[in-house]
Amino acid sequence: MRSISQRELRNNSAEIMRGLARGESYRVTNRGVPVGVLRAEGRSELDDLMLRPGSQVMQFPRGVRRAQSTGDALDELRRDR
Template sequence: MTHTIGQRELRNENAEIMRRVEAGETFTVTRNGKPVADLVPHRSELVEPAPRPTLGAIQEAFRRLGPIDTEQWYRDRAEADAVFGDDDPLEDPWSRQDQRTR
């Protein structure tokens, strides 16, 4: 369970809060009621390596994804191109001459 605490409470009770984090509790720190940071117990990758998902688990996760609406994807891409300009993933951006040097 994550506890929410204000910045002032963290400042005034930092020793107690750090003991609780060390014991496994997590906190969301707020400033003016808005979350600004999370305090979570440190997890050393050397001591506890993150488990790697198996190929079967990855395949199952992809099977649970919904179908892709390709027509919507093309519409979204056209709208983005209208705002940001066309992009070609096969184009080498370094092969173009710098327009500023002309």
């Protein structure tokens, strides 16, 4: 989440509105002190966390290859029991 000053919000409101339309979020500060958060309508803080770059990187279990179908991967994992 990008921090912006009250002055930046006032002076660059059109650019910030376009950012909101793209789904960006902003923390607004007044003299360096956070006073509020602007985020796209319908988005929550959890949405922001889930959409953060790298948060959706899938870690495959040992021995599972990316090219496998889900069913094949599950069958292979069950055989290891």
